[in-house]
Amino acid sequence: MKSRTEEDRELVQLAQTGDSHAFGMLMRRYTPSLSRFLRRFMRDSDDVEDVIQETFIRAYMAINRFRSDSTFATWIVRIGINAAKDGLALRQRQGPQLASLGDEDDDSKTLVEARADLDTPESRLETKEAMALLEAALATLPEEQRMSFELREIEGLTYEEIAWQMHCPVGTVRSRIHRARDSLTSALRLH
Incomplete structure (x- = not known):
């Protein structure tokens, strides 16, 4: 009986040859765990779904660079973390957004601001440092x-x-x- 890691390696090898079914199997296998992982750090479920989608797009584009130095699970989580950080950075560069609550007039719009506790340079640095420490500790x-x-x-x-x-x-x-x-x-x- 094959381990999950061995099955993943085989699916990755097939995906690297262009087998979209194999990549789809990897997506179905890792979407739930990636979602659980990201929900620990992100409050908005829509943001989590966006990051998951971006993660698998990036993984698909980079699948030929995956070399099995780590498990596929570790690789996909790293991509997810980077996608989440990039999404946060983009929202911060864009600044506050107006969200329409109706079609009537300007009174039907409200200012939606990024979460203040995740929107500071200090918190981003702390998150980045914590993730680097965790990855280093895991590697040991x-x-x-x-x-x-x-x-x-x-x-x-x-x-x-x-x-x-x-x-x-x-x-x-x-x-x-x-x-x-x-x-x-x-x-x-x-x-």
């Missing part, structure tokens, strides 16, 4: 711990699903995820 984990952690926290799989994917007992998965969380917490506290 042993492969089994990192993979277990990503399957649980990014893809949202259950412990049982992870055990099946990684061909190991559920207790081993729980232990790996616990150790990964401890390591990540310690690494992030140091900064």
Whole structure:
């Protein structure tokens, strides 16, 4: 039985040859987990949907550059993070927008401003630094711990699903995820 990572590799290879069905399978597989991940950082569900769409457009355009140095799940999340940051930067450059509430007159328009707490240079820098620290900390984990952690926290799989994917007992998965969380917490506290 193939692991999810092996299945992803095969789908990526097919997508790299122009197989749109294979890319569609990757999209269906990762849209729910990408959505769950992005909702942790973005409040507006319409924005999340826009970022997901932009993420898969970027991934499709760059699929031939994917080299399996990381898992497809990690790669697609990185693209999603960048798409979310780019979307925020674009909204900030555009400034406040007018949203029409009706067709009558100017009284039917209201000023819609970007969320102040996400719209400051300081918060953008903090987010960028936090993501860089998290990615660096993840990279230091042993492969089994990192993979277990990503399957649980990014893809949202259950412990049982992870055990099946990684061909190991559920207790081993729980232990790996616990150790990964401890390591990540310690690494992030140091900064």
